[in-house]
Amino acid sequence: MNRIDPLETFRIQPSQKISIQYGRKSYEGVAGDTIAGLLYGNGIRVFSRSLKYHRPRGLYSLDGECSNTMMRVDGMPNVRTENTPARNGMKVTAQNVAGKTADTDPMAFMDKLGFAMPAGFYYRTLHKPAKMWPVAIKKIRKAAGLGVMDPDFRIEGYFDEIYPTADVCVVGGGPAGMTAALAAAAPGLRVILMENRPWLGGVFDYRPAAYEGDLPLYQRAAHLARKIEETPNIRVFTHTAVVGNYNDNLVTAFQRGNETDPFDERYIEIRARSIVVATGCIERPLLFENNDRPGVMQVGCAHRLARTWGLLPGRQAVFSIGDDLGLEAAADLSDLGLEIACVADTRMDGQDETLIDALSRRNIPVYRGWIAYKAHGAKQVKKVTIGPLAGVQRQDIECDLLVASAGLTPLTGLLSTRQVELLFDRHTGFFLPAGLPDGIHTAGRMLGFQDSVKIEISGQLAGMEAAADCGFNAPGEIDSIKVRINAFPGPALGSKIVSAPVKGKKTFICFDEDTTLKNIDQAMADGFDVPELIKRYTSAGTGPGQGGIPGHNLPLYVAQTQQSPDQAPRSTTVRAPLIPTLMATYAGTQHDMCKRTALHDSQVASGGKMERVGVWTRARRFAEDTKALAEIKNVRHNVGMLDASTLGKFRIHGPDALKALQRVYVSDMDKIVDGRVKYSAMCNEDGCIIDDGVVLKQGENDYYFTTSTGRAGQTVEWIRYHTRYDHWDFNIVNLTDACGVINLAGPNARKVLEKVTTADVSNEAFPFVGWRDLTLADCIPARTMRLGFVGELSYEFHVPASYTQTLWNILEAAGKELGIQNFGLEAQNGLRLEKGHLIIGSESEQRTTLHDVGLGFLWDRKPDANTVGAVALTQTEHQKDRLKLVGIKMADASAAAPKDGSAIVDTKFQGYICTARFSEALNEPIGMALVKDALAEPGTELNIYEDSCNGQLLKAIVAKMPFYDSDGSRMKM
Amino acid sequence: MSFTLTCPICGPRNAYEFGYGGEDKGPRPDEKDLSPGDWCDYVHMNRCIAGESKEWWIHRSGCGIWFTTSRDTTCNLEVRGKAEEKDANPPLEKE
Numbered sequence A: 001m002n003r004i005d006p007l008e009t010f011r012i013q014p015s016q017k018i019s020i021q022y023g024r025k026s027y028e029g030v031a032g033d034t035i036a037g038l039l040y041g042n043g044i045r046v047f048s049r050s051l052k053y054h055r056p057r058g059l060y061s062l063d064g065e066c067s068n069t070m071m072r073v074d075g076m077p078n079v080r081t082e083n084t085p086a087r088n089g090m091k092v093t094a095q096n097v098a099g100k101t102a103d104t105d106p107m108a109f110m111d112k113l114g115f116a117m118p119a120g121f122y123y124r125t126l127h128k129p130a131k132m133w134p135v136a137i138k139k140i141r142k143a144a145g146l147g148v149m150d151p152d153f154r155i156e157g158y159f160d161e162i163y164p165t166a167d168v169c170v171v172g173g174g175p176a177g178m179t180a181a182l183a184a185a186a187p188g189l190r191v192i193l194m195e196n197r198p199w200l201g202g203v204f205d206y207r208p209a210a211y212e213g214d215l216p217l218y219q220r221a222a223h224l225a226r227k228i229e230e231t232p233n234i235r236v237f238t239h240t241a242v243v244g245n246y247n248d249n250l251v252t253a254f255q256r257g258n259e260t261d262p263f264d265e266r267y268i269e270i271r272a273r274s275i276v277v278a279t280g281c282i283e284r285p286l287l288f289e290n291n292d293r294p295g296v297m298q299v300g301c302a303h304r305l306a307r308t309w310g311l312l313p314g315r316q317a318v319f320s321i322g323d324d325l326g327l328e329a330a331a332d333l334s335d336l337g338l339e340i341a342c343v344a345d346t347r348m349d350g351q352d353e354t355l356i357d358a359l360s361r362r363n364i365p366v367y368r369g370w371i372a373y374k375a376h377g378a379k380q381v382k383k384v385t386i387g388p389l390a391g392v393q394r395q396d397i398e399c400d401l402l403v404a405s406a407g408l409t410p411l412t413g414l415l416s417t418r419q420v421e422l423l424f425d426r427h428t429g430f431f432l433p434a435g436l437p438d439g440i441h442t443a444g445r446m447l448g449f450q451d452s453v454k455i456e457i458s459g460q461l462a463g464m465e466a467a468a469d470c471g472f473n474a475p476g477e478i479d480s481i482k483v484r485i486n487a488f489p490g491p492a493l494g495s496k497i498v499s500a501p502v503k504g505k506k507t508f509i510c511f512d513e514d515t516t517l518k519n520i521d522q523a524m525a526d527g528f529d530v531p532e533l534i535k536r537y538t539s540a541g542t543g544p545g546q547g548g549i550p551g552h553n554l555p556l557y558v559a560q561t562q563q564s565p566d567q568a569p570r571s572t573t574v575r576a577p578l579i580p581t582l583m584a585t586y587a588g589t590q591h592d593m594c595k596r597t598a599l600h601d602s603q604v605a606s607g608g609k610m611e612r613v614g615v616w617t618r619a620r621r622f623a624e625d626t627k628a629l630a631e632i633k634n635v636r637h638n639v640g641m642l643d644a645s646t647l648g649k650f651r652i653h654g655p656d657a658l659k660a661l662q663r664v665y666v667s668d669m670d671k672i673v674d675g676r677v678k679y680s681a682m683c684n685e686d687g688c689i690i691d692d693g694v695v696l697k698q699g700e701n702d703y704y705f706t707t708s709t710g711r712a713g714q715t716v717e718w719i720r721y722h723t724r725y726d727h728w729d730f731n732i733v734n735l736t737d738a739c740g741v742i743n744l745a746g747p748n749a750r751k752v753l754e755k756v757t758t759a760d761v762s763n764e765a766f767p768f769v770g771w772r773d774l775t776l777a778d779c780i781p782a783r784t785m786r787l788g789f790v791g792e793l794s795y796e797f798h799v800p801a802s803y804t805q806t807l808w809n810i811l812e813a814a815g816k817e818l819g820i821q822n823f824g825l826e827a828q829n830g831l832r833l834e835k836g837h838l839i840i841g842s843e844s845e846q847r848t849t850l851h852d853v854g855l856g857f858l859w860d861r862k863p864d865a866n867t868v869g870a871v872a873l874t875q876t877e878h879q880k881d882r883l884k885l886v887g888i889k890m891a892d893a894s895a896a897a898p899k900d901g902s903a904i905v906d907t908k909f910q911g912y913i914c915t916a917r918f919s920e921a922l923n924e925p926i927g928m929a930l931v932k933d934a935l936a937e938p939g940t941e942l943n944i945y946e947d948s949c950n951g952q953l954l955k956a957i958v959a960k961m962p963f964y965d966s967d968g969s970r971m972k973m
Numbered sequence B: 001m002s003f004t005l006t007c008p009i010c011g012p013r014n015a016y017e018f019g020y021g022g023e024d025k026g027p028r029p030d031e032k033d034l035s036p037g038d039w040c041d042y043v044h045m046n047r048c049i050a051g052e053s054k055e056w057w058i059h060r061s062g063c064g065i066w067f068t069t070s071r072d073t074t075c076n077l078e079v080r081g082k083a084e085e086k087d088a089n090p091p092l093e094k095e
C-alpha cells in the first residue's frame, strides 16, 4: 500500500499494521485507519451498490452523510465504514449486492430500467388493480433496504448511558467550539465539549494553510486542543454524535468507545443552562451527470485522505469546486503528489487571489465559471467532461479522481430540532437562524464566516454569552469582542449553483434513495412545490444520511427551477436523531429492574418458582404442580408460611391524620376499635374500587395501614393529591420496603406461634381481626395481626426487613415437627378464591365500583369528610345494568376450569371470568366472574366463550360465595 | 417530555422526575345537590387549553410535593414565575 511520507497532520501510526477481512480476502492497513480508508488504500473503489438501480458507489465524504460506504461489519448491518475505526480481524462484507464485495453485482442491469421508475412510482402504479398491491409489497420489500437483518444476530458489547451535568454545552470541537469552551470555562463554569470526530480540531485539524504568520492551522488546532485538555472544568467527549436538542436545552448524543473505553457505545444526555452550537459546515454536493460515480469525491474527503491518513486519493485529478477550500486543497494535494489537470470553479469571481496565484505557480489552470458536466467510466471515473456554465464549449480530460463540491452548507440540525426558524440568506446561500431561543448561541463557519481568526473570535463571543446565561456577565468584554468581529470583512458570497445544466436522468441529488434531478422535475410537474413535500414524494433525503447529501440542494434546486424570484428557498425539516443510532445504545444497560423481598434468597433456595409480579419478584409456587394443590392442602389441614412482604405498609400520623384517612377510605376510620384492625377500601372519584387493606390505630393521631402490593407505590401520592387543597398537618411514611411480612396460616398456626412467644395468643386473648405487638423468640418485635385472607386461622407478622429472614427461620424450626411448608402465590390464589376474597385488579377493572364487587357495606356516609368517590357511590348505588361480581361453578363438575378472562356471552357480551381454578376443598372448578346484573342471581346458567373452544360454549352456573366455610368459623378458631 | 419544571422545594428539574396531576380546577365543589352531570364534569372534563395552562404536578422522583405551575401547552415549556400569581383555570363554560 502506498502511503505518502509521514506528515505532522497524520492520525495514523504507520508502523502499527492491522488487517481486516473484506469479502474473501484479507487487507492490510495501519492503526488509525477507518474501515473505508483501509480498503481505499488497498485499491477498493466500489464500496456498495445503490438502493434502486444498483449503481456502484464509492467514497464520497468522510462523516457519514450518505450510505455509500455502509457495510456489514462483524455481523452488524449498515455500519458507516467511512467513520468507523478499523480494528484488527474485523470481518467486512458489502451490502445490497449478490456477491460478498461490491465490485460486481448481477443486479446492475437495474440501472438501465431507471426510466421505468419515475417519482412516486410505487404510490401511483402498483395499486391498480387493488389485488396487485399485496403481491407488489412482497417484491418491493425484498428489493428494498440496504443491510439485511440476520434474525440470529445478537449484538455484542456494553451499551451504557450517562447523564453528566453541565452549565454550558458546546457542540462542535472545531476552532469556534474550542474557543467557546475556553471562554465559557474561564469563570469556572462546568463546560462540556462534544465533537463528532475522534479528535478535536474540526476544519483546522488537517490544513497546513496559515493561521497567523507562519503558524499552520493544524498547529493552531493542536494548541487549542492542548489548552482544552489543560482546563479541568471542560469535559470533552470525542467521537460523539449529537443527535437531538430539545426544550430547555436538553442535548442528547451518543459516543462510540475506542478499544480502551469500558463501553462500546453510550448514550449521553445533558441538561445545560446554555448551549453553543458550533457545528460548522459540510460540503454541498455538486451535481452533474454520473455525479455518484466512484472516483467522484468531495474536497474535504480528498484532502483529509491525504493529510490525515496518508492516502493520495488518486493519480490524475480534475477539480470542480465552488469554494476557496477547494482551491486551497488543490494546491496542497498537488504538493503532496497528486497530478491536477485543472480546477473548474463555478464562481466567476470572488476567489481569494492568493490561492489563484498559488495554483498558477504550480501550473494548475483555474477555469472560472466552469463546471463538470459528466463523469465517464463504468465502475470508476476514467474521464471527465468540463465546460463553462454558460456556453457550449466542452473539454474531456482523462483522470481517475474528480474532486467535486458546490460549496458549503451549515449543519443546523440542532437548531431545527429546537424549532428555530431558518431563513435563506441570499448572500451566503445558507439557511441561517432567524432568531435563537434563550440560552442558545451559534458560532463559527456555520454563520458563513471564513476568516480563521474571525471564526475563533466568534466562538469566544458565544462562549462569553453562554457564561452570561449562567450569571457570569462581562458586558464590557462582550462589547469589545463584538467590535473586533465587526472589523473583519463580512461573510463571503456563497455559490448557489446546484447542478451543471444537464438533463438530470443520471444526476443524483440523493444517493441513499437513488433520487435524480429528473425525479425532482417530475415531482414538480405533478404539482408539488414545497421542498418538504417533494422530499416525501421522491424519498430524497429520507435515507440513512438524513438529508446530509440533498438537504441543501433540494430547496435550492426547487427554488431555482420554479423561477419565482420573490420566493426564497424553503428548507426541508430535519428531525432527531440527526444521526441514526443503535437501539442498543438507547436501551442502555438496565433492561429489567425489579425489587426483591428480604426473603428472596431463601425462597429461591426452597425451590420457589420465581416470577415478576408488578415491580416485585415473587414465588409463584414451590412444586412442579402448576395448581399447587399440595401447598393448598397443607394450609387447609396443617400450617404453611407465605412471604407477603410486598404488601404496602404505611404509617400516617399527625393532628390531621384521621381526616386524611377519612378522605380516602370509604369506611369511617373514627370507629376503629383499640386492638382491632379495620378492613376497608379506597375508591377513585368514580366510586370504582382501587385498593383494599386494613387500618389500625397505634397511638394518638397515629395509624398504620396496609395496601395491596400494586398500590404500594402510589398511595402516598394519592393521599397527598386528594388533600392538596386542605393544608392539613399530617405525615405519611411508606414502610413497604422497610418491613417484611410473613403470613403463618392453617389450623396449626397457633401451635407454631405458641412456641415462639410467651404471650397469651389464645383465641380469647387474641381473637380474629385483632392485632398485638408481640416479641417473638424473646428478641424480634413483630406487629402481629389475625387476618383470614386464605380462610384459615392466620397470623400476619410485620417485622423490620432485616429481621424477616431470622423470624422465618425461627418459625420454620418451630413448625418443623408439624410439617410446616412454604406456600406461594398460586396456592394463596386458590385458597382465597374458595373464600370469595377478591384481589383488586383480578376481580375488578377500571369501571368496577365498590357496589359491583359486593363491598358496598364498607361505605359509611361521612357527611363532612368529602370522601373520594362518595359522590359517585351515592349516584351509582342503585344503578342498573352493571357488571356484578358473582361466584360460578361449572355445570359439569368434572370439566376443567375456564381460562381467566374468557367471555360470558348470550347473543352479546355479558361479562367475563375473572379467576377460575380447580378447588381442592370442593373437588371441582370454581371461579369468580363479573356478569351483567340480570344474570347475577345464584342458579343462573352462563355460557362461556373460551379461546379455542371451537364454538362449543362452556356451561357454568352462578353460585353462592363463599364456596368454603361460609360462616368463617375456620378463621375464628 | 424534555422540558424542565420548577419544584418549589428542589428548583428546576427534568420533567420526567414529575408526575402530572391534571389541570387546576380548584377545590372540590360542594357535594350537596350536585347532579351526576356536574360531578362528572368536575372530575372528567378538561379545558385542554392551547396556551398557558395551570396544572398540578408532583415531584415524584424527588421530594414528593404536589404543586401548581403554568405550562404553555403549545410549546411544552413552563411559564416561569407566573404560577403564584395566577388563580385556577376559569371554570368550563356551559354550552
Ligand SMILES: [Zn+2]
Residues within 6 Å of the ligand: B007, B008, B009, B010, B011, B059, B062, B063, B064, B065
Ligand atoms: Zn422537589
